[in-house]
Amino acid sequence: MVGRIKANGALNAFITVAEDLALEQAKAADEARAAGAARPLLGVPIAHKDIFCTAGVRTTCASRMLADFVPPYDATVVEKMRAAGCVTVAKTNMDEFAMGSSNETSYFGAVRNPWNQDRVPGGSSGGSAAAVAARLVPGATGTDTGGSIRQPAALCGVTGLKPSYGRVSRFGLIAFASSLDQAGPMAQTAEDCAHLLAAMAGFDDRDATSLDVAVPDFVAGLRGDLKGLRIGIVKEHFAEGVEPRVLAVLRDALREYEGLGARLVDVSLPNSGHAVPCYYVLAPAEASSNLARYDGVRYGYRAEGYRDLEDMYKKTRGEGFGPEVKRRIMIGTYALSAGYYDAYYVKALKLRRLIADDFTRAFEHCDVLAGPTSPSPAFALGVKNTNPVSMYLNDIFTIPINLAGLPALSLPAGFVDGLPIGMQLIGRYLDEGRLLNVAHKFQEVTDWHARVPAGF
Amino acid sequence: MNAEEIEKVAHLARLGLSEQERKAYAAELSRILGLVSQMNAVATEGVEPMTHPDEAALRLRADVAIPGVSRERLLAGAPQTERGLYLVPKVLE
Numbered sequence: 001m002v003g004r005i006k007a008n009g010a011l012n013a014f015i016t017v018a019e020d021l022a023l024e025q026a027k028a029a030d031e032a033r034a035a036g037a038a039r040p041l042l043g044v045p046i047a048h049k050d051i052f053c054t055a056g057v058r059t060t061c062a063s064r065m066l067a068d069f070v071p072p073y074d075a076t077v078v079e080k081m082r083a084a085g086c087v088t089v090a091k092t093n094m095d096e097f098a099m100g101s102s103n104e105t106s107y108f109g110a111v112r113n114p115w116n117q118d119r120v121p122g123g124s125s126g127g128s129a130a131a132v133a134a135r136l137v138p139g140a141t142g143t144d145t146g147g148s149i150r151q152p153a154a155l156c157g158v159t160g161l162k163p164s165y166g167r168v169s170r171f172g173l174i175a176f177a178s179s180l181d182q183a184g185p186m187a188q189t190a191e192d193c194a195h196l197l198a199a200m201a202g203f204d205d206r207d208a209t210s211l212d213v214a215v216p217d218f219v220a221g222l223r224g225d226l227k228g229l230r231i232g233i234v235k236e237h238f239a240e241g242v243e244p245r246v247l248a249v250l251r252d253a254l255r256e257y258e259g260l261g262a263r264l265v266d267v268s269l270p271n272s273g274h275a276v277p278c279y280y281v282l283a284p285a286e287a288s289s290n291l292a293r294y295d296g297v298r299y300g301y302r303a304e305g306y307r308d309l310e311d312m313y314k315k316t317r318g319e320g321f322g323p324e325v326k327r328r329i330m331i332g333t334y335a336l337s338a339g340y341y342d343a344y345y346v347k348a349l350k351l352r353r354l355i356a357d358d359f360t361r362a363f364e365h366c367d368v369l370a371g372p373t374s375p376s377p378a379f380a381l382g383v384k385n386t387n388p389v390s391m392y393l394n395d396i397f398t399i400p401i402n403l404a405g406l407p408a409l410s411l412p413a414g415f416v417d418g419l420p421i422g423m424q425l426i427g428r429y430l431d432e433g434r435l436l437n438v439a440h441k442f443q444e445v446t447d448w449h450a451r452v453p454a455g456f
Numbered sequence: 457m458n459a460e461e462i463e464k465v466a467h468l469a470r471l472g473l474s475e476q477e478r479k480a481y482a483a484e485l486s487r488i489l490g491l492v493s494q495m496n497a498v499a500t501e502g503v504e505p506m507t508h509p510d511e512a513a514l515r516l517r518a519d520v521a522i523p524g525v526s527r528e529r530l531l532a533g534a535p536q537t538e539r540g541l542y543l544v545p546k547v548l549e
Contacts, residue, residue, distance in 0.1 A: 069533060070532075070533065072525045072529040072530060072532070072533070073525055164509075165509040165510060166509070166510050179507065179508045179509065205517060208514055208515060209508075209510065211510065212515070271498070274494065274495060274497075274498055276491065277491055277492045277493075277494045277495045278495060280488060280491060280492055281492055281495070288469060292470075295470075296535060297534070297535070297542050297544055298530075298533070298534055298542060299533035299534060299535075300533075300535075301535075302535035302536070306545065308545050308546075308547075309544055309545045309546075309547055310470070311472075312544070312545055313470040314470050314471060314472035315472045317469075317470055317471050317472065318471055318472030318473060318474075319472070321471070323477075326471055326473070326477070326481075327481065327484060327485070327488075329469050329471060330462075330465050330466065330469060330471070330481060330485055331485060331488055331489075331492075333465050333468050333469040334457070334461075334465045334485070334489075335492075337465065337468060344492065344495075346505055347495050347496075347500060348495060349505030349506055349507055350500035350503040350504075350505050350506075351495055351498060351500065352505075352506040353503050353504060353505065353506035354498065354500070354503060356506060356509075388484055388487070388488060389487050389488060389490075389491050392488075392491065404509065405508075405509020405510065429509075
């Protein structure tokens with residue numbers, strides 16, 4: 001496993017390979033197995049996105065700011081997955097501080113898409129998606145603030161779930177936008193995601209927004225049939241602006257669902273078109289506040305050659321953050337500053353309510369929503385990273401879900417020009433079990449998720 | 457955004473920007489604010505701002521000490537320390 005990871009360095013999917021830790025944990029798993037233990041994830045190697053703190057293992061968030069940061073504790077997700085028997089083999093590459101949709105903002109260089117190495121893997125959990133797609137690990141963790149699990153899952157042809165806000169603890173997860181961030185699993189199948197989510201989910205006293213609710217048996221929940229399931233087709237997701245061949249793939253996938261007994265109903269999310277502007281106020285506003293902690297005093301990078309404390313802050317932050325992170329800190333600071341707070345921040349919070357209410361109304365008529373995860377297949381490296389606005393618009397279908405706090409999943413639904421296409425399923429609050437069930441039933445009758453990119 | 461606004465916001469955010477960055481950001485941030493201003497097309501009178509997906513009252517925990525990370529381990533990651541404290545440039549003359 002470690003050898004295979006090292007041999008596939010060209011993808012740049014990993015920032016750190018935790019070889020010693022992996023061998024130690026694998027040995028412990030072997031011993032537990034020999035002693036009769038039989039947990040489903042015992043000895044399963046996984047990779048963690050480099051945004052999860054791992055005690056004693058460098059955690060960079062793909063930033064120069066944290067290039068040498070070694071956390072003194074484990075994130076709750078890391079702790080829980082280890083307790084379930086998982087073996088941590090590596091930390092995956094990502095967009096810097098999870099800000100990006102192509103993995104090109106990483107301080108450690110872009111990740112390449114295993115289906116076509118001139119293409120992006122998506123982002124920000126692009127390293128996790130590429131590693132699973134190339135079969136370098138069977139599963140990985142990701143985080144999703146505006147689509148960062150689902151969009152790379154779609155572009156790399158893997159299955160990825162963003163759980164409901166509050167389902168998985170954010171303790172030890174390096175914060176980007178705290179009212180939107182949520183951690184989740186990425187794997188080949190919905191069934192594997194169900195096992196991984198079962199290990200990750202649950203109440204955590206150390207996260208004030210963690211939900212103290214029962215965690216259903218996601219694995220047992222995979223079995224139910226789909227007879228009578230009402231799938232909502234969002235009018236706005238099948239409109240112009242989406243590559244027509246992507247929509248053709250989606251229509252074929254929806255026919256599969258009809259064959260499984262599901263019924264399609266038309267629904268509308270009239271305010272979802274405002275989600276990108278709304279998000280690009282709220283996420284930067286929260287980020288500008290969260291990233292104020294990187295001051296060169298307590299941990300992380302500190303610049304050299306400063307005049308005084310303020311100059312040290314400015315040089316440290318100017319040198320330690322990359323261009324996209326600085327751009328978002330600037331936008332967020334501006335939106336929160338005196339004179340602009342109501343026009344930008346409060347306005348965006350009101351829009352957030354309208355966007356969330358649209359989902360409540362849509363779910364009166366259906367059980368899940370289905371549509372494209374991303375408007376196009378993986379785009380070429382270096383094409384969109386020079387124009388922030390065109391990059392941001394890429395997340396038009398994924399962002400509304402984070403604003404509303406709902407669960408959503410992307411699963412492989414077909415190919416266009418040899419590149420995978422993802423279908424997004426959106427669920428009611430806390431209904432991720434149903435999403436896994438609906439995805440699993442599709443994967444029982446299709447093999448898109450089982451296709452492997454050439455050479456891997 | 458003009459050069460003066462960029463300068464002001466960069467100062468508020470304690471971000472040291474090069475001349476070249478300031479120029480680039482003036483153009484890019486103006487484009488992003490153009491995107492963001494599409495929000496103004498939506499009527500939001502009477503809409504309650506939504507700050508969070510779960511707006512239930514914040515949970516309180518019992519006021520008891522829980523074991524944390526030791527001082528030594530926390531200080532081990534700091535750029536500069538002295539006698540068990542973080543070291544920063546002189547603040548008072």
